[in-house]
Amino acid sequence: MPPREGIYGLLAEFDTPSDLVRAAQKSYQDGWRRLDCYTPYPVEEAAEAIGFHRNKVPLITLIGGLMGLTAMFLLETWISTLAYPINAAGRPTYSWPAFVVPAYEWTILWAGLSACYGMFALCGLPEPYHPLFNAPNFRTGATDDKFFLCLEALDPKFDLMETRAFLETLEPVSIVEVEY
Amino acid sequence: MAQIFDRSSNGLARMSLVLTGLIVIALGVTLDQLQRSPWVTRQGQRAEQPVPFSHKHHVAGLGLQCQYCHTTVEDSSYAGIPPTRTCMNCHAQIWTDAQILEPVRQSWATGQSIPWIRVHDLPDFAYFNHEIHVNKGIGCATCHGRVDEMPLMYAQNTLQMEWCLNCHRNPAKNLRPTSEIYNMAWEKPSEDRPVWCSVKQEQEGIPTAQSVDCTTTDPTQSGPQVAMFQAAAEPGASSEPGVLGEAAPVPVPIPASYQKFTSQDQLGHFLLKAYKIRNPRDLTSCEVCHR
Amino acid sequence: MSSLMDKPESTTSNTMGSGVDQFENNPQAAVAAQDSGPDSRQNSRLEPVQEPMQEPMTLVQVREKLKNAKGKRYWRSVDELADTPEFQAAVEREFPASAQEWVDPVSRRGFMKLMGASMALAGLAGCTKQPEETIYPYVKAPEDLILGRPNYFASAHPFVTGAIPTLVKADSYRPIKVDGNPEHTYNQGSSDVFTQGTLLDLYDPDRSQKVLYDGENREYQEFAQALQDAVSASKDGTGIYFLSATITSPTLARQWSEVQKAYPRAKLVQYDPAAVGTALTGATWTQYALSGADVIVSLDADFLSGATYPGFHKLVRDYAERRKTPDNLNRVYAVESSTTTTGMKAEHRLGLRASEIPAFAAALAAAVGVAGVSAPSYAWTGEQQNFLAALAKDLKANAGKSAVIPGLYQDASVTALAAAINQALGNVGKTVLITQSINPLPSDQIADMKALAADLNAGKVDWLVMLNSNPIYNAPADLEFATAFNKAKVTAHLGLHVDETGQISNWHIPAAHMLESWSDARSYDGTISIVQPLIDPLYGGKSAHQILQLLLNEPLLSPYDAVRETQKANIKGDFETGWRKALHDGWIADTALPATASAAAFNGKVPTPSSKDAIEIIFRPDPNIYDGRFSNVGWLQELPKPVISLCWDNAAIISGATLTKLGVEEEDIVELTVNGRKVKAPVVVSPGHPDNSVTVYLGYGRSYAGRVGSGAGFNAYLIRASDAPFYETGSIRKVDGKWGVAITKSHYQDHRSKLFGGQGNGNNSLEADEALGERAIIRYATLDQYKADPGFANEGFDREKTNMSTSLFPNWTYTEANAWGMSIDMASCTGCNACIVSCYAENNIAVVGKQQVRIGRDMQWIRIDTYFEGDLAAPRAHFQPMTCQQCENAPCEEVCPVGATVHSPEGLNVMVYNRCVGTRYCSNNCPYKVRRFNFLLFSDYETESLKLMRNPDVTVRSRGVMEKCSYCIQRIQAVKIDADKDNRAIKDGEIITACQQACPTRAITFGNLNDKNSKVAKLRANERSYQLLADLNTRPRTTYVAAVINPNSELEETPVEYAPVKG
C-alpha cells in the first residue's frame, strides 16, 4: 500500500496504568473505536476498556493440533500397512498403539507452532516500522514505565483540535501528534 | 526519537519470512530429484569404453544371439562378459586391421584382459541373479532396454531399489513367455497382437519353463511353431547336480488347449501361476537381494 | 588362473549327494558395502605370478599417472598403482630405504582407513555416486567354469595325526572354503579347526614370497643348482642332512628312499614338536571303533576336542552317535592331567597329576587282571581308590564292549598298559584295531634330533635342508639348537613363512601351501587321499617333493607326476580311470591298512609319580594353533580355546587351589623354571585342573610368525627338554607385572547365600548356578532321572514351553512357505570349535585382535557357551553352541528404528547390513546377546590376498554395522533359486549351514519345520527338545535337545540343589 500522509493519531502519555485504564474507558464511552493503548506489560483492564474481549489464537491452535494429529497418524498407517508392509517382531503391521506416540508429539508440535505464528500474524508482526515510533516520547517509555493511549486519525470522530481538547480532559502527562 | 527502520522494512520483513519457507521447500524438492538423477544413477550415460562396441550392429545388424556372448545367463547369477576369444572368433578373419579393434588384438596378443567399464553396476550389497529371472519369464529388454538399438551401451534404467521393487511387487506386468526372453522386439499382447499359451501337465522336477509353451501365431490354424526354451534342450547346460538331472524330455508340440491372451494383464497373471512365481511378500523380503 | 583348469582331473562334484555345492555368486560381493574398493573377482586374475614384469617406471611416469586423478579417485589410484610391480620397482630404485612404507599394504592401510572413513562422511552415503568399476573378462575362458557357480575339488589336509579328507569349494578357481569330504568314510564331511584354518593360512598376506639367499632375492634355479652341485660333489651324500616335519606323504617317503639309494650317507631327520616321542611316530597305529564301546576310558587322552588326537573325527562321531538317544548310551571315564573337553564331557572325571597317570594305569591294569602287571604302591586318596575300583569293575563288566584310550602326551608305559588292558578285556579286534603306522617313515625323532645336533656341533653337516620345519623356534631347549645350527656350512629352509629358522638360514625357499601343490597322505584308517592343488602357487612356492626330486635323476619331475608314480602301486585296474576316480572321490579305494601288527608289549617299567607337592609342568600342543604352525591364522588365534575360553595367548594354566597356594591372581605373571631354564607366563585358572601342576600350551611366543602371530603368548619350547617332552617337575614363582589375557567368558564364584539363589558355599560358578538354576538354560538328566520322567526338559516352573496364545497380537503364521529351523544336540557337542572357524570362512567374519576381544568385541557369529556345574575344583562342563535363535517374535526387530532387521516370510530374522545405521538397540534387546557390532572398521578392505579368500555370496560388513548369524541365508537362497528353477521342492538336508557342515558330532541339524518328515522337525518334536528363554515368548527357531548322561551309580555324587529365589 502507498505510504499514507498526514497524521496517524494523537498520543496521550500517562504515568500509571490506573490513569490509562480510566482514560481508555472514557474514550471508549465517548464513542472512539479506532484507538489503542500501549503498555510495558500486559494490562488486561486496558484491553477490556477499549472493547477488545476475545481473540482467534485458540481456534488457530486447535486447527493446527488436529492437522498434526491426523497427518502423522495417517502417515504411519500408510507406511506400515501399505507402502512397505514388513513383519517386524511378529507384530501386526497396523500397530496403532505404537503409532500413538509420534502422532501425539506432532499434535503438540503443530499446535504450538500455530499458536505462536498465529499470534504474531494476527498482531501483524513483524512490523519494524510503525508511525508511533515517530512520537518523540513513545520509545523512551512505552516498553519501560509509561502508559500510552492513542486515538487514531482513521476514526470518523477524529478532529485534531477536538480530539486534543478531549484528551486534555483525561489529564495525561503529555499529548503529541503522531505523523505517519 | 527517530525510527530505526524504514517504511519499506515491514514489507521486506514479511517477504523474507515467506521466502525462507519457499527456499526450504525448493531445497527438499531438488534433493529428492537429485537422488534419482542420472548424475547419481549414470542412467543413460555412455561410458568411455576401450572399444566402442555396438550392440546395435552385432544384435540387430548381424543377428547374434544374446547368449553367444553372455553364455551363462541361464545357468548362473552372472550373465558373463565374453572373453577376448569370443571376439577373435570372427575378428581373426574380419576387420583384422581396423584401428578400433586394436585393444582386442592387444589383449589377444598379450593375454591381458580388455578393461571394460561396468555399465550396469549394482551396489556390492545387492545380489542380483540372472538365471532365475530369465528362467521365470523376465526378458533381457525388460531391464536392459532395447540393446539392439544401442550403438553404445548404456543403462536404460536406474537400477535403484525402488525400480526393482516396482516389479517385485507386481511381476505380472513384466512377465513374458520364456520363449520370448531374448526377443528384443517383444511387445505386450494386445487385441491385434494376441498370444496363445498352453500348459502341459506340469510335473515336479520339470522346469516350469518347459511345461508352458506360448506362441504368437494362432495355433488353431497352421501347426504352431512352438518356441523352445534353450536351456532345457541344451545337454549339460548346467553341470550342477540336481539341476534338471539328465536332460529333460523335449516337449512335443501338441495343439493342446491353447488359451488366448490379448492383454499383458491376462498373460501376466496366467504366467504368474504357470511359472509358479513367488508371491510379492516373498519377493520383497529383504534376504532376496541382501545377504 | 590355476593351471588346473585345463587338467581333466579338476572335477565338479556333481555326483556328490550334498546340496551345498550349488551356489550363485555376486561378482562384487567381496567388496566393501560402504566404500567399495577394487573388485575381488578381477583381482583374482591379476596375481603377481601372472603379471608379466614390465619396465620399472620412473617417478616422473608415476606423477604422470596420478596427475589427472583427483579426490577419492586420486587415493584409489595410489592404492592401485602402488600394487603394480613396476611402481614397486620404481620406488625401490629411487629410495630403497623408505620403499617399505610405500609398498607394504599394512602401513598404507591405517592411512587408507582414515581416508575411507572421511570419504564416507564427506558424501552423505545415500547421495554418493558409486565409483566407476572395471570388468576384466578372461582372454580365453576355461571350459568347465561357470562364473558365479563354485567348483568343488576333493583333496586332503595332510596332518601328522592323519590326513583329513577335504572337499574344497572354489569360486572361479579361488579356494574359498575347506570342508570335510562328505563321502569319505573317515570324516564324512566333518572337519576341525585346523582344516578350516588352512584356508586363511593359504591367503596369509605374510607368507614368504621370494627365494632368499642371506636376505637377498634369488631365483629358485640358483638354489637348485647349488644343492645339486653340493650333493653330487659329496658323491654318497655325506654331509647332506634333511630336517623335515613328520613325513605323511607316501610319495615323499618314496622319493626319500630313492634319495637314500642314490646317496646312502645322506641323512633324514623328522621332527615334529607335537609328535615327538608320541605314538604318532611309533611303528604301530591304534584305531578305536567307539560305536561298539559301552565304556570308554581315557587315560589322559583328549580324543574329543580336536584333530590333535589321531582319529578325532571318527572317534568323536562314534562317541556322539551313542549319546543322541538315551536308549543306547555309552559311558566315559576320563583320567586326565589337564582340563580338556574330553574330561569335561565325561560322566566321571578324575584329575590326576601327569606323573600319577602311569601309576594309575598300572593299578587299573592290575585291577582288571592284566597278567604280569602289579599295582605300584602309591598313596591314592579315597576318592581315587573308589574311582579306580568302580572303573575296573565297570570295565570287567563290559569286556569286549569297552575301550581304553591312552593319551598321546603320556609316558610310553601308558600306551602299552592301555593296549594290554584292551588285550586283556578282549577289546582288540572289536573296539580296538592295531595296524602299522600310517606315517610312512616312523622314527625315533628325539634320538634323531639329538644325533643331528651332535653332527652339527661336530661340523659334519655341509648342507642342512629344512623342509617345513622350524627347529630354531621349536627344537628341544637342551639341544641348544641355535648354536649348533650356525656350525652347518649351508642351511636351506623351505617354509610358508620366513620364520625364526628362515631368518637365519642361508637359503629360504617359499613353500607351496597344501592347496597349491600335489601330494598324498593317509587318513586315520590308512586310506590314501590325493592332495590336489586348487590354485597355482600364489608366490611361486615349492613343495618338499620338488626339493627331494632335485636329487634324483629326473630332477624336474613335477610333484603331480611323482604322486602318480607312487600311486601306480595302489590304484587297481586301469590307472587313468582309477586315478580320475581317486581324484574325484578324494581317496584311493581299499588302501586302508590291515590289522597286522600287535601292540608294543608292556615292558613292565612304570615311572613313579613325583612327590605330591612338587609342581609339574605339562606341555601340550595348542588346541588352536597346534605347535605354532598356525600362529598367523587370525581365525585360530581369536578362537577361544576349549574349556578355558582363552584366545590370543597361551598361559600357565593352574587350578584355583594352586592359585591361592601361590598367592597370585589371574593375569599375574609367573616364572616357570625347569632345570634352570626359565620362562615368564601369565596365570589363568582352569576349573578342575589338578593341583600342583601347570599346563602350558606350545606354539606361542613366535617372533617371526607374521602380523598376527608374532608376539602373542610366550614360548614354552624354551623350557621343554628332549628327555621330558610331555611333563617335567619344575618350579613356579610370582614375578612383577601383569599380562592382560583375552578370555571370552566370565566365570565368577557364586558367593550368594541361598536366600539370593546361590549355593552358600563360594565353590560354584555364578554363571553356572544361574544357567542351571531357574534360568533353565542348561537342562539335562541322568539316565535314571530320564527314565523316571522323560519330559523333564519341559516340565516344571520356568521350563514351560512357548504358549502360542500368550501374545496380545494375532500370531504370524509361517505355514505356507518353508519355515527354517535348527536343532542343536547338547549331548553331542564337545565344544571342539570347528563350527566357529567354518563360520568365519563362510561369512567373511572379521578378526578384531586381542585388545578388542579383551573388551568383549569378538565378532564370532556362533560361540560355544561353557558352564561349569558344581564345585569348580571338579566341575562337569556343559557346552552350548550359541548363535542367533531366529526368534519369531524377535525383540531385536521391534526396536530397530530403520527396519534394518526384520522377519522374512520363512520366519528368519534377516539382517540388512546396508540399511543398518548402528543404533545397537537390537543388541541390547537381544536376550541371547548373539548380535555382533562393527565398533571400528574391523574388515580388511586393503589386503589383496584376503580379498581372494572372501565368500563372494556374503557382504563384507563395514564399520558401524550390526551383524549376526543368518542361518547361512546365502546358502538357503542359492538352493531356493535352483529348486524354483527346476520346479521342485527343497530336499531335506539339501541346505546345510556352515556350522552344521563342519560339526564332527552332527550336533547341529538344520531344515524345514513345515516338512514333518524333516530331521529337524522330528528333533523338534522330541520330548527332550527345549527352547531357550521360552518364557520371554521370543519363540526361537533354534531348539536344544537336552542331554541325558549315564553316570555309574557307584560313583554318582549328590547332585547340586538349585534353591529358587526367596526374594
Added chain:
Amino acid sequence: MATSELKPGNPEYERRIDPATGEFRVIEQGQTFKSVTAKISDIVLTPHTPMGWFAFFAVGGAGATMLMVALVWLFLKGVGIWAITQPVAWGFAIINFVWWIGIGHAGTLISAILLLFKQGWRNAINRFAEAMTIFAVICAGLFPLIHVGRPWLGYWLFPLPFTMTVWPQFRSPLLWDVFAVSTYATISVVFWYMGMVPDFGTLRDRAKHPLVQWFYGLLSLGWRGSVRHWARYETAALLLSGLATPLVLSVHTVISFDFAVAVLPGWHTTIYPPYFVAGAIYSGFAMVLSLAIPLRKFYHLESLVTERHIDNMGKLMLTTGFIVAYGYGMEAFMAWYSADHWEAFTFWNRAFGPMGWSYWLLLTCNLFIPLTTLWSRKLRVNMTYMFILSIIVNTGMWFERFVIIVTSLYRDFLPSAWGTYRGTKWDYMTFFGTVGLFLALFMLFVRFAPMIPMNEIKLMLPGAKIKPKEAAAGDGR
C-alpha cells in the same frame, strides 16, 4: 543469610520479608518499573563486559573445543573409540542423552506448569530456566546423532521418500525419541523466543548504538506493547504452557520407553515413566539452582531472585526427590514381590554385583543427602549449601542413568554373555565437552538476552495495581 538474623523493624527485614506471611518476599521492596528495566537491560546493554564473564566463557569454550576434537576422532575412527561393547552396547552417550534431557525438563516445568498453577514467583527464574532447557536439549540432541555407528545415515530415521522406498519402523522407541525430542526442542525455542519479544522491544528502545538498536529491533519484530497484542500474546503464552505441560511429561516418558519397552530385566518395568519424569525434574531443579545461585550473586540480582525462589525450588526438589525414592523403592519391592527370577537377580546384581558401588553412590547422592537435609528451611536458604547440593544431585542423577543402563546390560539373560564396562578417555572428553558447550552457550545467552523477563516482573510490582482515582494520588512507583 538465614532469616533468624533479621529482626522485625530493621529495614533489612522490611525489605526482604513479607509481613503478611513472614516468608521472604518474591521481589524485594522498593523495586519500580524503571529500576527493574534498568537492572535487567543494563546487564545486556552495558558496553563493558565483566571479566568474570570472559573467565566462564573461556572455560566453556575450552570444553566445547575438547568436544569438537572428540567428535572429529569419533567420526574418523567410529564409535569403537568409546567403551561400548558386547553386551553393554549403550554407554556414556545414552547416559548423557538422558541426563541432559532430564535437566531440560525443569525449564519447561517452571515456565509452563508453574504458569498454569499461577505461581508468580516463577517469573524471575523462568527465562533462564528456559534457556537452560534449550541448551540442555541441544547437548542431549547431539548424542543420538553421534552415538550411531554410521551417523552420516542418521537422516534415515525420518520418513522421507528415498529411492530405497524403505521407511522408518514406527514400533521402535528410538523413533519415538526422534519425534519427542525434536518437538520438545522446537516448542521450547518457540516458547522462549516468544517470551523474549517484548523484552527485546525494551532493549531496542534503551539501546544507544544504532547497530544494537537495529539488532534488537529485528528480534523484537517491532513490538510496541499494544494492549491488543498483549491480549493475544497472553493467550498464546497460556496455550503454549498448556501444550508444553503434556509435552514435557511425554518427552521423558518416551525416553523411559527406550528402556521400558525392551525385554531386559531392569529395563522392562512400568514404573519408569513417572519415575523418569520425576527424576528429570529433580535434576532439572538442581541444575537451575547451580545456575541461579552464582548468577544472582554475580549480577547482584538478589532483589529479584530472592531466597524465596531458592527456598521454593528446594521444596520442589524435596517432593520430586521423594517420588524418585519411591521409584527406587518400587524396583526393590517388585524384585521381591514379582517373584520373577530375572528381576530378583538384576536387583541383587545392581546392589551387590561388581558394579554395586555405582548403585550405592546414586542412593547417597539422590536420597540420603538431599532427602534428609532439604527439610531444614535454614539449609534451604543457605546459598552455599544449596549450590553444593545441586551439584551432588546432578552427579547422583547421572549415576542413576549409569546404573539403569550399564548394570542392567552387563549381566542379562545368558550368563555366558556377561561382560563389563569401563569408560574410555573419549567418553569422558565427550561428556565434559558437552558440559563446556552448555556453559558457553549459557554465557552467550546471559550476555545478549534479558535473563529475567522484565514485563512479567513489572506485572508483579505494586505499581501495577489498578486503583480507583482517589487512591491513585501518589502511589509509589
